Amino acid sequence: MFNNRIKVRDLLSxxxxxxxxxxxxxxRTFRNNQFIALNDGSTNNNIQVVVELGLxxxxxxxxxxxxxxxxxxxxxxxxxxxxxxxxxxxSSVEILGDCDADKFPLQPKKHSLEFLREIAHLRFRTNTxxxxxxxxxxxxxxxxxxxxxxxxxxxHTPIITASDAEGAGEMFKVTTLPFDAPPRNxxxxxxxxxxxxxxGTNLTVSGQLEGELGAMAFSEIYTFGPTFRAxxxxxxxxxxxxxxxxxxxxxxxxxxxxxxxxxxxxxxxQYAIDNNREDIEFLDQRLTEEEKQxxxxxxxxxxxxxKLEFVINNKFxxxxxxxxxDILLExxxxxxxxxxxxxxxxxxxxxxxxxxxxxKHFKKPVIVTGYPKDIKSFYMRLxxxxxxxxxxxxxxxxxxxxxxxxxxxxxxxxxxxxxxxMHVPIDEMSYYLDTRxxxxxxxxGFGLGFERMVQFVTGMTNIRDVIPFARTPKNCEF
Amino acid sequence: MFNNRIKVRDLLSxxxxxxxxxxxxxxRTFRNNQFIALNDGSTNNNIQVVVELGLxxxxxxxxxxxxxxxxxxxxxxxxxxxxxxxxxxxSSVEILGDCDADKFPLQPKKHSLEFLREIAHLRFRTNTxxxxxxxxxxxxxxxxxxxxxxxxxxxHTPIITASDAEGAGEMFKVTTLPFDAPPRNxxxxxxxxxxxxxxGTNLTVSGQLEGELGAMAFSEIYTFGPTFRAxxxxxxxxxxxxxxxxxxxxxxxxxxxxxxxxxxxxxxxQYAIDNNREDIEFLDQRLTEEEKQxxxxxxxxxxxxxKLEFVINNKFxxxxxxxxxDILLExxxxxxxxxxxxxxxxxxxxxxxxxxxxxKHFKKPVIVTGYPKDIKSFYMRLxxxxxxxxxxxxxxxxxxxxxxxxxxxxxxxxxxxxxxxMHVPIDEMSYYLDTRxxxxxxxxGFGLGFERMVQFVTGMTNIRDVIPFARTPKNCEF
Numbered sequence: 001m002f003n004n005r006i007k008v009r010d011l012l013s014x015x016x017x018x019x020x021x022x023x024x025x026x027x028r029t030f031r032n033n034q035f036i037a038l039n040d041g042s043t044n045n046n047i048q049v050v051v052e053l054g055l056x057x058x059x060x061x062x063x064x065x066x067x068x069x070x071x072x073x074x075x076x077x078x079x080x081x082x083x084x085x086x087x088x089x090x091s092s093v094e095i096l097g098d099c100d101a102d103k104f105p106l107q108p109k110k111h112s113l114e115f116l117r118e119i120a121h122l123r124f125r126t127n128t129x130x131x132x133x134x135x136x137x138x139x140x141x142x143x144x145x146x147x148x149x150x151x152x153x154x155x156h157t158p159i160i161t162a163s164d165a166e167g168a169g170e171m172f173k174v175t176t177l178p179f180d181a182p183p184r185n186x187x188x189x190x191x192x193x194x195x196x197x198x199x200g201t202n203l204t205v206s207g208q209l210e211g212e213l214g215a216m217a218f219s220e221i222y223t224f225g226p227t228f229r230a231x232x233x234x235x236x237x238x239x240x241x242x243x244x245x246x247x248x249x250x251x252x253x254x255x256x257x258x259x260x261x262x263x264x265x266x267x268x269x270q271y272a273i274d275n276n277r278e279d280i281e282f283l284d285q286r287l288t289e290e291e292k293q294x295x296x297x298x299x300x301x302x303x304x305x306x307k308l309e310f311v312i313n314n315k316f317x318x319x320x321x322x323x324x325x326d327i328l329l330e331x332x333x334x335x336x337x338x339x340x341x342x343x344x345x346x347x348x349x350x351x352x353x354x355x356x357x358x359x360k361h362f363k364k365p366v367i368v369t370g371y372p373k374d375i376k377s378f379y380m381r382l383x384x385x386x387x388x389x390x391x392x393x394x395x396x397x398x399x400x401x402x403x404x405x406x407x408x409x410x411x412x413x414x415x416x417x418x419x420x421x422m423h424v425p426i427d428e429m430s431y432y433l434d435t436r437x438x439x440x441x442x443x444x445g446f447g448l449g450f451e452r453m454v455q456f457v458t459g460m461t462n463i464r465d466v467i468p469f470a471r472t473p474k475n476c477e478f
Numbered sequence: 479m480f481n482n483r484i485k486v487r488d489l490l491s492x493x494x495x496x497x498x499x500x501x502x503x504x505x506r507t508f509r510n511n512q513f514i515a516l517n518d519g520s521t522n523n524n525i526q527v528v529v530e531l532g533l534x535x536x537x538x539x540x541x542x543x544x545x546x547x548x549x550x551x552x553x554x555x556x557x558x559x560x561x562x563x564x565x566x567x568x569s570s571v572e573i574l575g576d577c578d579a580d581k582f583p584l585q586p587k588k589h590s591l592e593f594l595r596e597i598a599h600l601r602f603r604t605n606t607x608x609x610x611x612x613x614x615x616x617x618x619x620x621x622x623x624x625x626x627x628x629x630x631x632x633x634h635t636p637i638i639t640a641s642d643a644e645g646a647g648e649m650f651k652v653t654t655l656p657f658d659a660p661p662r663n664x665x666x667x668x669x670x671x672x673x674x675x676x677x678g679t680n681l682t683v684s685g686q687l688e689g690e691l692g693a694m695a696f697s698e699i700y701t702f703g704p705t706f707r708a709x710x711x712x713x714x715x716x717x718x719x720x721x722x723x724x725x726x727x728x729x730x731x732x733x734x735x736x737x738x739x740x741x742x743x744x745x746x747x748q749y750a751i752d753n754n755r756e757d758i759e760f761l762d763q764r765l766t767e768e769e770k771q772x773x774x775x776x777x778x779x780x781x782x783x784x785k786l787e788f789v790i791n792n793k794f795x796x797x798x799x800x801x802x803x804d805i806l807l808e809x810x811x812x813x814x815x816x817x818x819x820x821x822x823x824x825x826x827x828x829x830x831x832x833x834x835x836x837x838k839h840f841k842k843p844v845i846v847t848g849y850p851k852d853i854k855s856f857y858m859r860l861x862x863x864x865x866x867x868x869x870x871x872x873x874x875x876x877x878x879x880x881x882x883x884x885x886x887x888x889x890x891x892x893x894x895x896x897x898x899x900m901h902v903p904i905d906e907m908s909y910y911l912d913t914r915x916x917x918x919x920x921x922x923g924f925g926l927g928f929e930r931m932v933q934f935v936t937g938m939t940n941i942r943d944v945i946p947f948a949r950t951p952k953n954c955e956f
Contacts, residue, residue: 002920003727003734007629007697024729025697026917040728041696042629069917071729097888097918104916121909122916124695133696137631144622151485151520153615158947159637159704160650160681160719162954172638172674174650174681176708179660179668190657196650196708196718197954203638203652210599210947210956217602218519218611219485219503226637226703230654230674240674241638249481250518251502251549256481410575431599431956438582438600439504439547440575442480469636469688476640476675478688478909 005071009042014086017076023047023088024071024096026125029108030064035081036093038070044127044282048079048087056093066108067099067125113465120469121478128286131279132466135272136454140224142271143245143450146264147222152247155214155221157207162199163428170230171202172240203228208445209379209432211248212408215443216435222247224450232473236462237400239451241471248445254381254390254407257444258367261394261403262316264448265365269308272457280305280457287459300398304459307397310364317362320370321349321388327361328353348375349393351400358395365402366395378418380406392446399456405446412436483549487520492564495554501525501566502549502574504603507586508542513559514571516548522605522760526557526565534571544586545577545603591943598947599956606764609757610944613750614932618702620749621723621928624742625700630725633692633699635685640677641906648708649680650718681706686923687857687910689726690886693921694913700725702928710951714940715878717929719949726923732859732868732885735922736845739872739881740794742926743843747786750935758783758935765937778876782937785875788842794872795840798848799827805839806831826853827871829878836873843880844873856896858884870924877934883924890914 005024025040025047034053037046049072051061064070074090081087105119106126116123123129144154160174176196177183183194192200207223214221223246230240247260272280284304291299302310319327328334328343333356341350349368358366370388373380380389394403409415415436419426426433454466464470469478483502503518503525512531515524527550529539542548552568559565583597584604594601601607622632638652654674655661661672670678685701692699701724708718725738750758762782769777780788797805806812806821811834819828827846836844848866851858858867872881887893893914897904904911932944942948947956 001733001737002731003729005729009629024919026695041631067917069919096920097914097916099917100915106916121691121912122695124692130695133631133633133692136634137626140632140634141622141626144619148615148619151487153519153611154618155611155946156614156618156704156721158719158949158954158956160706160949160954163956170654172652172654174652175657176648176650177657179653179655179657182657196710196951197949198952199954201954213599213956214602214611214946217504217600217608226634228638232674241636243634251481251483253480255479259479434599436575437578438575438584439545439577441502441547442574468633468692471636471638471675473674474676476636476638476677476679478636478641478691 007042008038008040008045008047011047011076011088012043012045012084012086014076017078017086019076020073021076021088022071022073023049025069027064027066027068027070027099029066033061036064036070036072038072039125041124041130044130044278045084048081048084049074049093050087050089051093052089055090060093060095063095063098064093065099065101065104067101067104067106069096069099070094071096113462117464117470127282129465131276131282132454132458132460133468134279135276135458136466138272138275139268139450139454139457142268143224145271146267147247150220152220152222153214153218155207155211155218155223156225157204157210157223159204159226160197160201161204162197162201163209164202169205171205172228172230174201174203205229206244206447207246208248208447211246211445212432212435212443215248215250215445216439216441219250220247234473236464237452239463239467239470239472242463242467243450244447245450246445246447248443250441250443252407252444253442254369254392254444257405257407257446258318258369258392261392261405261446261448262367265394265403265453266312268453269312269457273308273312280308283458283460307459308457311396314364316365316367316394318367318369321368321372322370324349324353324357324368327357331356331361333360346372346374354395354400358397363397365397368393368395373418376406378422378424379408379415381409382414382418390444396452396456398461399452402452402456403446403448405444407442407444410436410440410442412440483518485520486516486518486523486525489525489554489566490521490523490562490564492554495556495564497554498551499554499566500549500551501527503547505542505544505546505548505577507544511539514542514548514550516550517603519602519608522608522756523562526559526562527552527571528565528567529571530567533568538571538573541573541576542571543577543579543582545579545582545584546573547575547577548572549574591940595942595948605760607943609754609760610932610936610938611946612757613754613936614944616750616753617746617928617932617935620746621702623749624745625725628698630698630700631692631696633685633689633696633701634703635682635688635701637682637704638675638679639682640675640679641687642680647683649683650706650708652679652681683707684722684925685724686726686925689724689923690910690913690921693726693728693923694917694919697728698725712951714942715930717941717945717948717950720941720945721928722925723928724923724925726921728919728921730885730922731920732847732870732922735883735885735924736796736847736870739870739883739924739926740845743872743881743931744790746931747790747935751786751790758786761936761938785937786935792842794843794845796845796847799846799850799866800848802827802831802835802846805835809834809839811838824850824852832873832878836875836878841875843875846871846873851896854884856900856902857886857893859887860892860896868922874930874934876939877930880930880934881924881926883922885920885922888914888918888920890918
């Protein structure tokens with residue numbers, strides 16, 4: 001048995017001095033041949049290990065470099081230094097793994113985010129990414145806890161799918177056919193019957209449709225899994241592979257849906273504040289430093305912590321799409337022709353429009369409902385006006401759309417009519433329509449882009465910095 | 479707002495009679511034009527709704543059929559019938575969705591599992607699959623809770639990968655290239671530079687290697703995500719898409735690894751017993767019925783509940799591979815030539831061998847360690863004998879291998895030597911070797927096949943019955 005260490009996080013909060021402990025981790029810094037700052041990833045704070053003169057020979061002391069891994073045995077003592085309550089007075093220091101300081105890419109200095117993206121396998125060892133991925137973990141756990149406590153069933157909807165009906169974007173093909181000489185039918189077309197699944201298959205863009213099948217039995221389900229878009233978007237907001245949370249609830253209308261989504265987002269933020277205060281504070285400071293580089297008028301009015309507190313303490317604004325268009329048309333931005341894209345009823349709101357509503361007009365998260373049916377998916381419930389659907393998007397400051405959802409069309413005839421109008425293959429979707437044939441109920445659901453949520457809580461502006469190994473056009477490293 | 483119902487599960491445990499409630503769900507049965515058994519998926523138990531004579535007209539009564547969905551308002555009263563403490567005396571019954579009894583595939587009778595697999599979108603509404611997927615949910619939540627409580631970080635390792643180094647099996651290609659006229663290099667080979675990621679990519683077979691990168695910073699991480707094998711195995715034990723849990727721990731040796739895996743499995747079972755007792759009892763009865771169809775000598779000695787209790791209460795047996803071979807060679811099975819495959823030191827244990835050890839010899843879960851290096855992966859730590867590696871497999875009764883893991887080779891030179899011997903591309907894996915170059919530490923990890931675990935706890939013999947929508951050769955429905 002080797003695993004008899006105490007974690008740094010636990011050690012730093014102990015009051016029991018004089019206890020013998022074993023602590024293991026990686027050297028962050030080594031000062032004066034005497035003070036080792038050791039980190040094990042459980043917190044950004046290091047435990048100070050004090051090496052008394054004469055404990056180690058010269059050769060060993062030279063091997064204690066940034067990045068080296070150590071096993072330290074010693075006694076917990078009250079610290080005389082600033083910034084920590086306790087430190088460890090070493091009785092032995094064993095070097096588990098050396099780290100050649102000349103070759104180690106992570107030096108004890110500030111590296112650019114761009115550089116760290118290229119060494120994503122090592123960036124976990126920095127304070128910034130330590131904080132980000134501990135927060136990401138917390139938000140994932142909080143997601144499961146939130147839904148579990150409410151009695152939702154976590155449903156693993158399929159990743160490989162033969163359906164392309166959701167129409168949410170370009171899809172990746174999944175295949176075992178050889179490119180060089182794929183089997184062909186007599187007419188020359190590819191014979192997908194020979195493929196692994198006996199038909200053409202893709203990576204899922206959404207688990208919603210399957211989620212609905214589950215909700216029609218368990219009332220309330222949620223998915224939390226990877227989703228894929230083969231869109232050639234090289235932006236700070238898009239990934240080809242990202243994680244999405246999609247709850248789906250029977251017996252919910254659009255208002256119930258909004259209430260749940262708002263409660264969920266607040267819960268996530270509160271959970272992170274309660275469980276990752278130090279990490280958020282670290283990122284808050286980081287962001288403040290970064291903001292100082294910007295011209296005064298581009299700086300955020302609120303710090304990261306303030307922004308999170310603000311979201312928790314203020315109800316989201318709820319407006320209709322029609323109201324949103326009116327607000328935009330009345331805005332000084334529109335009148336001064338500052339929008340790149342035109343504004344009129346029927347358009348899909350562009351990022352610049354969403355940001356105006358959220359950041360300039362309301363200055364808080366906004367839920368927009370009642371979008372024109374022609375810009376939304378076939379499964380959204382048609383409103384009484386015959387023109388709009390019971391869709392809802394939640395827009396967040398600095399992020400844009402963070403949630404998209406709707407009440408679903410539960411009326412078989414109306415659903416089939418929309419499918420025909422939108423050229424969705426009704427025959428292939430017969431299983432989906434069964435939910436409307438056999439005991440249909442009002443139901444609703446939404447999708448929350450998990451990385452966007454992590455961005456919101458960490459204040460990171462590039463989505464590639466909040467997922468361990470980003471997949472983007474022409475980039476699939478690690 | 480529509481969502482003002484009380485869930486059946488909560489209703490059935492209430493002591494507050496005389497309260498007005500709204501309950502919604504699907505009709506399971508309707509007896510004597512008076513007693514509706516209503517279910518909402520929160521439990522297999524139904525709430526009995528009593529419709530007094532004269533409350534509903536004849537036409538409405540006729541629409542209350544199996545599968546129809548209802549909104550019932552009424553008063554909670556103590557039940558006079560057997561099997562429930564309370565029932566709802568309806569003051570109004572609203573039909574939310576009809577269900578044509580002649581067309582509804584789920585009749586109130588016993589259906590075969592094969593038939594239900596074909597209507598996987600409806601089987602959630604049966605008692606058997608209600609229980610299975612509530613248990614699956616619990617096991618998933620328990621997984622997150624177990625690791626979160628220990629301070630592990632949940633790491634989302636990538637699904638799309640350019641690496642095929644893990645060598646765990648056949649892979650699915652992921653691509654956006656057109657089959658009909660793929661771009662080619664001058665020599666005629668496919669030009670993957672034109673593909674979405676600028677190179678050939680696949681679906682992951684394991685998150686382990688990326689998990690190790692995380693463990694080298696956070697000490698303890700786990701993954702829980704989908705993994706893929708393009709193997710043409712049409713068995714009751716294989717899926718092309720399945721979910722795997724892969725913890726990876728710095729500062730762990732093989733013994734620490736075994737201890738964690740054993741604790742984890744016990745925790746999952748205990749959690750299910752504590753949270754899903756009724757569902758396990760239902761499946762226990764189901765299994766008992768099924769066993770009665772078998773000849774006496776093929777029946778299990780233990781019922782489902784007994785089997786689970788047994789695993790919780792007995793330490794797993796720990797033996798070396800060399801001991802396992804000796805036991806097999808000494809067995810009456812071997813002497814009577816009952817094994818199909820030969821037994822000698824160096825073989826990969828076959829399913830029949832594993833089952834003999836677990837079901838006949840030890841009659842409990844067994845952890846086998848110290849496998850010959852030639853039948854295991856390059857990253858497993860070489861033992862002192864130079865012949866075996868610090869691998870471990872956990873074998874469970876009725877399931878076979880449920881966990882595979884190892885201590886990882888943390889010594890750079892030894893790892894590179896194994897990679898050369900096994901033709902693993904060292905250059906492509908440079909990022910992985912960085913973990914051994916810069917502060918390497920003893921570390922270990924394992925993978926648990928989530929569906930196998932769900933099978934174990936539910937007693938289901940076909941793996942297709944424990945995942946919502948199974949992906950198998952020539953089958954990708956829903």
